[in-house]
Amino acid sequence: MRFPSPATILRTLYAFSNATLHRAPGPFTNTTGLRPTTALRSISMPTIPFIGAFFSTAESRNMSHPVQKSDSEWQAQLSPEQFRVIREKGTEAPFTGKYDKHHPEKGVYACAACNAPLYTAKQKFKSGCGWPAFYDTVPGAVTRHTDRTFGMERTEIVCSNCGGHLGHVFKGEGYPTPTDERHCVNSVSINFTEDEAGADKSKV
Numbered sequence: 001m002r003f004p005s006p007a008t009i010l011r012t013l014y015a016f017s018n019a020t021l022h023r024a025p026g027p028f029t030n031t032t033g034l035r036p037t038t039a040l041r042s043i044s045m046p047t048i049p050f051i052g053a054f055f056s057t058a059e060s061r062n063m064s065h066p067v068q069k070s071d072s073e074w075q076a077q078l079s080p081e082q083f084r085v086i087r088e089k090g091t092e093a094p095f096t097g098k099y100d101k102h103h104p105e106k107g108v109y110a111c112a113a114c115n116a117p118l119y120t121a122k123q124k125f126k127s128g129c130g131w132p133a134f135y136d137t138v139p140g141a142v143t144r145h146t147d148r149t150f151g152m153e154r155t156e157i158v159c160s161n162c163g164g165h166l167g168h169v170f171k172g173e174g175y176p177t178p179t180d181e182r183h184c185v186n187s188v189s190i191n192f193t194e195d196e197a198g199a200d201k202s203k204v
């Protein structure tokens with residue numbers, strides 16, 4: 001059963017989260033884990049850092065990934081849009097990413113921040129959701145975290161090598177794939193190369 005369609009949910013979510021971010025900027029906006037109305041009301045309260053820490057879903061930032069860089073180092077390396085998505089867990093607009101409708105026969109999608117191979121071309125499928133979708137990953141390349149932002153519970157996916165935000169993974173949507181999972185990944189978080197063997201060589 002599909003109710004409502006995944007694409008509808010995602011479009012709604014994107015529109016909502018974008019509006020929320022515009023109304024309530026700040027370092028903890030993405031990590032309060034509160035219901036939207038509460039989060040908006042609380043944004044001016046001095047306790048927000050505590051609330052943010054208590055309900056934080058940014059544990060991926062604190063986990064030890066092999067590649068560790070400061071925000072200023074990442075800013076120097078990444079484009080502003082990449083930094084917003086990869087390091088600040090943002091979301092690119094649906095149907096705009098360069099890999100949304102990209103379906104090569106072979107190749108690998110590597111982390112745009114550290115070049116670790118994350119997904120193969122064979123693992124990509126047409127979901128129609130507006131972002132690149134993969135049903136599986138390069139083994140061990142992607143780590144999952146519970147994300148309770150925006151009053152809902154989702155599973156965030158990050159690059160295991162550098163902790164960079166990729167997107168979210170959804171299960172049981174009924175897609176005819178071997179895993180029935182959809183890794184919904186921002187195009188700016190990944191770089192495609194046709195050379196599957198060479199993809200790992202330039203890993204940071």
Ligand SMILES: [Zn+2]
Pocket residue numbers: 111112113114115116159160161162163164
């Ligand atoms: Zn990475």
